[in-house]
Amino acid sequence: MQVRNIPNLLTVIRILLVAPLIYVLLQEDYFFALWIILMAGASDGVDGFLAKHYHWQSRLGSILDPLADKLLLISSFIVLAWLGHLPYWLVLLALGRDLVIVLGGLAYHFWVGPFEMEPVPLSKLNTLCQILLVVAVMISQLPGLDIPQLTGWFIYLVALTTLLSGMQYIWHWGGQAWRVSRTQKAGPESCRQRPETTNHG
Known part of the structure; x- marks a missing residue:
């Protein structure tokens, strides 16, 4: 894997966090869910910094990055609404x-x-x-x-x-x-x- 692909790898990891986030929310383990959200936010900041600072932007990254954010937020919204x-x-x-x-x-x-x-x-x-x-x-x-x-x-x-x-x-x-x-x-x-x-x- 090339070094310039690190931002995209972090974004993919963020997408993979959607499933465990949904699971812990449904278990009403809000402490662990909060940590997942914080980890996702930290990875978002790191991949954004790397992409801009080292000019590692890519077409794939421009698609995956907002998709990862949207999946995490919409999943959280739906489950939190389901839980009342x-x-x-x-x-x-x-x-x-x-x-x-x-x-x-x-x-x-x-x-x-x-x-x-x-x-x-x-x-x-x-x-x-x-x-x-x-x-x-x-x-x-x-x-x-x-x-x-x-x-x-x-x-x-x-x-x-x-x-x-x-x-x-x-x-x-x-x-x-x-x-x-x-x-x-x-x-x-x-x-x-x-x-x-x-x-x-």
């Missing part, structure tokens, strides 16, 4: 936003052209809020650490950033698709007009 610690409407809201982004990306790819999907600023904030919510819920389930008010605030903060980031994705990539389509339509017309302009000159 999160409202189902929040899980549906998060899943609906992700579905809109995926379908929008596919539509852009097939109707406009290939693109590099980069997270919008509000999406990064939304991911951070989701992580903090999951951590807060797990901490609140530990003996002597009941923090329902903090958890409640994070639930509404996640809902707000989920809606706003979804709208920002639609606005940003919808505008991008509109500009590209206008450019593509204007291209042939401008080419047809050039000979006429030259003849008049």
Whole structure:
């Protein structure tokens, strides 16, 4: 294995942590689940640092990294909702936003052209809020650490950033698709007009 593949290896390990995370959550072992989330967060920070500092970015990494984060968070959301610690409407809201982004990306790819999907600023904030919510819920389930008010605030903060980031994705990539389509339509017309302009000159 090449050294430059270390970030991708760490990302794969993060994906493999999804199964044990689901298991310990279903066993309601929140202490161990919290450690898994912290390990996943640490590996995310390390692989991001290595990729940027040593220029070890790759196409595979750009796909696997957000996928690993999404699998960990969505799995945590679903299980915590199943256990009664999160409202189902929040899980549906998060899943609906992700579905809109995926379908929008596919539509852009097939109707406009290939693109590099980069997270919008509000999406990064939304991911951070989701992580903090999951951590807060797990901490609140530990003996002597009941923090329902903090958890409640994070639930509404996640809902707000989920809606706003979804709208920002639609606005940003919808505008991008509109500009590209206008450019593509204007291209042939401008080419047809050039000979006429030259003849008049």
